[in-house]
Amino acid sequence: MIAVIGAGVVGTLIARELIKYEKDVAIFDEKSGPGRMVSKANSGIIHGGYDDTPNTLRAKLSYKGNKMYDELSKDLSFDLKRCGSHVVAFEEEDLEYINSLVEKAIKNGVEEYQIIKGETLKKMEPKVNEDIIASFYCPIAGIVNPWMVAHQAARNVEMNGGKLYFNKKLIDVEMNDKRYLLKFEDDFEFEADIVINAAGLYADEIAKLFGDEVPKIYPVKGEYYLTKPEFKYVNSIIFPIPNKISKGCLVVPVIDGGFLIGPNAQEIRDKKDFSNTNEGLSEIREKGLKLVPEINYRQDSVKTFAGLRPETAEKDFYIGKGEGNVVHVSGIRSPGLTAAPAIAQYVVDEIIKKEMNTKFLKRQDFNPKVDSFRVFNEEDIDLWNERIENDPEAGELVCFCNKVSKKDIKAAIKKGAKTLEDIKFLTGASFGECQGSYCSSKIVKILAEELNKKPEDIVMNEKGTWIIDSEVRL
Ligand SMILES: Cc1cc2nc3c(=O)[nH]c(=O)nc-3n(C[C@H](O)[C@H](O)[C@H](O)COP(=O)(O)OP(=O)(O)OC[C@H]3O[C@@H](n4cnc5c(N)ncnc54)[C@H](O)[C@@H]3O)c2cc1C
Structure with missing residues (x-):
């Protein structure tokens, strides 16, 4: 029995990768459904994989994950729109950064990019700031509804015989005769031979329950505005030149309509602090207007919210075997949504099969498909x-x-x-x-x-x- 702790995009896709083999798989989450933590409050972008620091695990898994999304979206019946992304330059000195992106893209093996200038940029994006002089355009960047990815992956696991346990918070672990006794709140217990710790913001704390140390996670808050579907600003994702902590405040279409403007990046201490702040929101308003001057926050916005990035000092994913048969999948910060399908393959192929030397037999009856959850809201x-x-x-x-x-x-x-x-x-x-x-x-x-x-x-x-x-x- 393999137990996966965490039903975010990462845990559910790992469980789906595992259920392709002759193994019993169960997913546990303290929330009431899949994708209800970090995986629900993010920009929903399937990044192009060009800008991750070369030779990091992030760089290795992000472009690969991007490529896996076409098949995944068909199998799991969620919408994927490859709307493309622009990183925009306002001044001559920004062009240096754009050129550095070309170098990084080459190192990361990404071929799908173009430098766009002048009239071509205006035709592609007539509403962006007129002062923008050029962009690094990546046509394979796209958008999804992130919690739907987790939800459909979890449904697919269940359809293939896996078990889903929600409202189950892991609080302790005992090791008995090479088996793990997982102890959850409300006196619920479960035995497993292999455990995957995909607990997002809490993966460092869960690792401790197994006697392991992984890089400490500290939350980096990102606040957003969500706008009404009737206001159309841009066709693709518009990134500024990033800062040291994040990719910066962007304007991104939402797959179900409207736009997200944000996120900012605030290093905080409390993993439960999802509050919006006046300073944070005013920073976003200003930065969003710099990209698309016609945004009218008072008239166009529906709500504000915040998400927390599970960041580490190393700024890379940490995926490794602990003592015994436990795998810690930790520090899955951005672009974790993009990389998630590749992370899932990496965990199974590189850690469980190779490092743990576990023999896995492919199932003949695995059904990769699950039906759509779209509501019928046609205009016709x-x-x-x-x-x-x-x-x-x-x-x-x-x-x-x-x-x-x-x-x-x-x-x-x-x-x-x-x-x-x-x-x-x-x-x-x-x-x-x-x-x-x-x-x-x-x-x-x-x-x-x-x-x-x-x-x-x-x-x-x-x-x-x-x-x-x-x-x-x-
Ligand atoms: C503001 C922001 C913007 C981002 N934008 C993007 C983007 O555009 N593109 C991109 O690729 N990535 C983006 N990311 C990163 C991406 O959202 C994450 O990397 C990804 O969602 C992490 O998924 P996860 O499954 O590891 O974590 P989670 O979704 O948090 O899943 C972990 C699960 O573990 C559960 N859990 C925790 N502790 C316990 C316990 N004790 N017992 C049981 N269950 C437990 C939680 O309830 C949770 O459901 C962004 C992140 C943020 C915050």
């Missing part, structure tokens, strides 16, 4: 009508902002959604302009009806996060 009225004729609930809109119907909500519940957050992440309901003020109560009602529960028992995400605290009429 004839298609809507056709669908409504077959099922009137397809016309009963629960979320007006993102056009999510009762039929879609019920479909999500059939596929395992149990909480308000599950519905939000799977269907997009309550992600829109009103941020759930209209639809949340309606979703609670449907969840209660379908799961045969009282509305008071429906939670936002984890145990104890109730939404209604007494009997109400919905």
